[in-house]
Amino acid sequence: MRNERIRYLIVPGWHGSDDSHWQSHWQRALPNATRVEQADWITPQRADWVAALDREIRREPGRVVLIAHSLGCVTVAHWAARADRRLLAQVAGALLVAPADVERDSCNEALRNFAPISLQSLPFPSVLVGSDNDHACSPQRAMLLGRLWGAETVILPGAGHINVKSGHGAWEAGFRHLFRLQYLIDQQSLRRA
Template identity: 60%
Template sequence: MTSSLTRYLILPGWQGSGPEHWQTHWQQVLPNTTRVEQADWQHPDPHAWIDRLEHAITAEPTPVILIAHSLGCITVAHWASRSKARSLAQVRGALLVAPADVERENCPPALQGFAPIPQQPLPFPSLLVGSSNDPAASPQRAIELSQSWASHSVILEQAGHINVSAGFTHWSGGFRYLYQLQHFIEQQARQRA
């Protein structure tokens, strides 16, 4: 799928990704994969989450591909909007699955500190995968975010929040989106060559 010199970083959302979550499965089957662990999954602090992501990226000099879910997607956007060029250059791309709209009317109080959502284009290729019935972000909102972030987007039909409660455990079919992201990364590399 990608060079053995590339690392995958898994970024769970609020409350983490438990043992049945697809992110946990992917962490077990993808080579060179680690999870960005947070000190407090229940009461997320945006500054702490961004700092943990920065540390995970810069802990090794190898390039990374980010695989984010829910609040993890919003963390990526915040990190990218304030990180230094050297750290940004390490990220080859990001798969952003079911981003949580922390600006929505019924947003849980624990997530509201992540608002407002950065609107700047991400400086690396990205693919946003949303759902037609995600309670955390309407399909229209997911598309708006993908446009703001200059991400490619896919909206799945009736996939909920693309988590365990919506039936997404191993989610082997999701690897197709990781392959698509890899294709976008290779396209951009060719354009820059």
């Protein structure tokens, strides 16, 4: 993943990603990696989170790969549905890990303003990684979101919410999904050449 032209933008979910979260490990490990910082991690507002993502993409000098977790995945979908064409073209691809189903009955009230989830197909290659026992999104719902977003979808067995609590600290095994995304990005570039 040592491509100096590509920058990685970490898009955390609700409460952010603390130092032991795999997104923080990846930010330290990947070249040219930065993160979206939100003004309010506790009571997130959809418009604010989408605007923060938009600002960070605008700050990037070139192509960017989004690496989103949980509510960050929903933020990416909302952003892609309203972003201008120039900014959309700047996104090389997105890795969407453990999307939060903010439409589920058990969803925390603080997250409900992110519903309804944008179901438009993402205009860039994407890989969605879900789990068959994620409290925040059923595997059936993750598969549906992946299909509607146009993402290649993988459902991991017993991975929970793919966070520190479910045993995914550095989550080095997750890099294979990032490599798969890079392959999809490269394939799209070849088709356009």
